[in-house]
Amino acid sequence: MFLKNFLTHLGRYVIMMRMAFSRPENMSMYYRETLRQMNDIGIGSVMIVGLISIFIGAVTAVQFAYQLDGTLVPTYYIGYIIRDSTIIELAPTITCLVLAGKVGSNIAAEIGGMRQKEHIDAMEIMGVNTAAYLVMPKVIAALFVIPMLVAIAAFISIIGGFAAAVPTGLMSTAEFVQGVRSFFEPYNVFMMFVKSVVFAGLLTSVSAYQGYYVEGGSIELGKASTNAVVFSDILILLADYVIAVLLTG
Amino acid sequence: MIRAENIFKSFEDQEVLKGITTQFYPGKTNLIIGRSGAGKTVLLKLLVGLLSPTTGKVFYDDIDFFGLNKRQKRTIRMEVGMLFQASALFDSMTVEENIRFPLDMFTNMTRKEKLDRVNYCLERVNLHEVNDRYPSEVSGGMQKRVGIARAIVLKPKYLFCDEPNSGLDPKTAILIDELIRSITIENNMTTVVNTHDMNSVMGIGDNIILLYNGEIAWRGNRDEVMESNNEVLQNFIFASPFLQQLRDLALEK
Numbered sequence: 001m002f003l004k005n006f007l008t009h010l011g012r013y014v015i016m017m018r019m020a021f022s023r024p025e026n027m028s029m030y031y032r033e034t035l036r037q038m039n040d041i042g043i044g045s046v047m048i049v050g051l052i053s054i055f056i057g058a059v060t061a062v063q064f065a066y067q068l069d070g071t072l073v074p075t076y077y078i079g080y081i082i083r084d085s086t087i088i089e090l091a092p093t094i095t096c097l098v099l100a101g102k103v104g105s106n107i108a109a110e111i112g113g114m115r116q117k118e119h120i121d122a123m124e125i126m127g128v129n130t131a132a133y134l135v136m137p138k139v140i141a142a143l144f145v146i147p148m149l150v151a152i153a154a155f156i157s158i159i160g161g162f163a164a165a166v167p168t169g170l171m172s173t174a175e176f177v178q179g180v181r182s183f184f185e186p187y188n189v190f191m192m193f194v195k196s197v198v199f200a201g202l203l204t205s206v207s208a209y210q211g212y213y214v215e216g217g218s219i220e221l222g223k224a225s226t227n228a229v230v231f232s233d234i235l236i237l238l239a240d241y242v243i244a245v246l247l248t249g
Numbered sequence: 250m251i252r253a254e255n256i257f258k259s260f261e262d263q264e265v266l267k268g269i270t271t272q273f274y275p276g277k278t279n280l281i282i283g284r285s286g287a288g289k290t291v292l293l294k295l296l297v298g299l300l301s302p303t304t305g306k307v308f309y310d311d312i313d314f315f316g317l318n319k320r321q322k323r324t325i326r327m328e329v330g331m332l333f334q335a336s337a338l339f340d341s342m343t344v345e346e347n348i349r350f351p352l353d354m355f356t357n358m359t360r361k362e363k364l365d366r367v368n369y370c371l372e373r374v375n376l377h378e379v380n381d382r383y384p385s386e387v388s389g390g391m392q393k394r395v396g397i398a399r400a401i402v403l404k405p406k407y408l409f410c411d412e413p414n415s416g417l418d419p420k421t422a423i424l425i426d427e428l429i430r431s432i433t434i435e436n437n438m439t440t441v442v443n444t445h446d447m448n449s450v451m452g453i454g455d456n457i458i459l460l461y462n463g464e465i466a467w468r469g470n471r472d473e474v475m476e477s478n479n480e481v482l483q484n485f486i487f488a489s490p491f492l493q494q495l496r497d498l499a500l501e502k
Contacts, residue, residue: 026354118337125297126351126403127326 013209019131020139020208030137037141041103041204045149048102049095053153056090057082057160065170075171079179082161087188091154093240096199099146100232104207107138108228111211112221120212135208139201146200147193154192191247198239203232250275251296251407251439256305258291265291267463269305275406275439278430278453282445283460284485290411292460293443297331297409298322309407327355330400332410332429336392338384338399344371345380348399355403370398374428390421394428401432408433408440414449422446426453447486450474459485475499 024030064078111134114120123130158180165171171179207228214224251273258266265288273279273296281289294300296307298314307314309325317325338347345367352363371379374394384392393413400408410429414422430453433440442449450457454471459482466481474486475496487493 029354117340118333118335119339121299122331122333122337124299125326125329125331125409126354127323127329128354129323 009209012213013205016131016135016209016212017205019129020135020205022129022132024132024136025128030133033133033137034141037137038145040106041099041138041141042145042149045099045102046152048098049149049153050156052094052098053091053156054160054163056094056153057086057157057162058164060085060090060157061161061165061170065165074175076175076179076182078165078171079161079176080182081179082165083158083180083184084188086154086157086161087192089240091157092150092192092195092199093236095150095153096146096196096203096236097233099149099200100203100207100236101229103142104203104228104232105225107204107207108211108214108225109221111135111208112214112224113211115212115214116217116221131212135205135212138208139204142200142204143197146203147196150192150196191243194247195240195243198243199236202235202239206232206235250310251441252308252311253292253296254306254308256292256295256307257303258288258295258300258305259303265463266295266302269460269463269465271458271465271468273439273441274456276434276437277440277455278433279439279441279456279458280450280454281441281443281458281460282450282454282485283466284445287460288463289443289445289460293409293411293441296441297329298326327403328406330403330405330408332393332396332400332408332413334412334415336384336396338392338395340384343381343383344376344387344395347384347395348402351399351403366402367398370402371395373401373432374398389416390418390425393417393421393425397425397428397432401436404436406438408438410440410442410444412444412446413442414444414446419448423448423452429453447492450486461485 060082061078064081065075068075068078111120114134120130120134123133162173162176166173166176210224210228210231214220253269253271256266256269257264269292281292283289291300295302298307301315306316309328312325314322314325338344339350342350345364348367348370349363352358352366356363358366367380371377374397376391376394376398379387379391379395384395387395408429413425413429417425426449429440429442432438442453444450451471451474454474457467457469457471457474458465459467459479461481467477467479469477474482477483487496
């Protein structure tokens with residue numbers, strides 16, 4: 001039963017994505033919609049991403065300072081650990097988990113609401129490829145904008161670490177800067193962007209799928225919105241592990 | 250012309266349509282009537298291709314719709330306009346943007362040409378100075394008229410209306426009926442209206458089919474309704490004692 005359900009959903013997801021990436025009827029309409037989505041997903045999420053990132057950096061700084069206290073590890077390592085943990089793991093993963101909640105649920109509710117109010121039927125009858133018009137611009141917008149948000153999150157997170165560590169006397173500015181500049185591997189930034197692109201694709205397409213095939217009333221729409229977040233989160237964590245294995249192996 | 254040929258439709262174990270064969274003619278308002286649950290909406294959704302029949306065929310001017318591939322179906326659909334029960338106007342767009350949407354998507358018209366066409370359609374449905382309003386800012390009757398304007402903006406050959414009068418007061422309902430009928434005649438469109446409104450039946454029913462338990466129980470036009478002895482039709486049309494008295498009076502006259 002579980003396997004049958006899984007295969008049914010996988011099949012429908014693949015069909016939807018294939019339709020979503022077929023040739024657009026009118027390129028300028030899709031372009032405009034993509035820009036609108038970039039604004040909604042990107043600009044609309046900067047505040048929450050910034051707020052979360054500053055605390056992630058701050059907590060990382062305080063907790064590593066606590067763990068390294070009384071050890072022989074030099075204090076400037078706190079800066080190094082903040083930088084690398086942020087770039088490799090915390091910025092892409094936490095940001096995308098948060099975006100799955102904010103953007104993912106919004107996408108599922110928006111498309112699901114359109115399904116229930118017969119907007120999708122109306123577009124179908126006009127001859128619009130609804131999967132393409134409703135899904136493709138969201139996915140493409142997310143693929144461009146979410147890596148930018150993740151980069152911003154990583155930067156703010158390091159600033160948050162500085163704000164928590166230096167003014168409170170855990171370490172000096174010089175030590176923090178030395179830590180942040182030590183042992184830098186550009187490959188880690190590449191890994192951050194790979195993760196953010198994969199997570200962006202997952203969270204938007206899975207959420208769009210949940211909304212696109214919603215049936216019933218407001219309870220089902222609520223469930224679809226919840227499922228969008230839950231399944232996106234699970235797939236992001238799974239993909240995080242797979243990418244970690246593949247790119248560090 | 251649209252022709253449905255031996256349409257059967259089942260949902261799991263439940264057979265909703267049982268061998269529907271009928272024709273819908275151009276320049277006429279073709280009505281599908283019947284009680285709730287008779288299969289009207291399913292038949293309408295089948296005709297526009299939102300559902301597929303279990304067996305049977307739908308022909309648009311002798312073209313087998315379900316025999317076409319997706320691209321060919323889209324070509325046919327660009328000749329179809331539909332008015333939905335709840336209008337299905339896009340909430341985030343203004344009235345003008347709603348009507349312009351099919352033009353933006355499918356035509357290479359200039360901005361001015363599009364605006365002229367939108368204004369012509371709004372004029373045609375007797376709406377003025379609502380271009381910049383959102384659907385939530387206009388009344389139910391006005392939303393229906395915007396829905397009609399959007400449905401006819403691409404000059405369709407076929408117009409489908411799903412319960413166009415639901416939720417409207419009798420006067421507005423009659424206005425909407427008259428609008429649908431005049432647009433149909435003016436453009437020689439094949440119009441299919443799904444309704445259980447008796448004013449519509451008697452006012453615009455050029456060609457009527459009555460669905461009962463998934464089958465066609467009666468067919469005719471509005472002039473034949475009064476004189477028909479079909480029990481299902483009589484029970485449906487003259488459901489209340491008041492309407493029965495009215496019918497008797499009319500027949501006496």
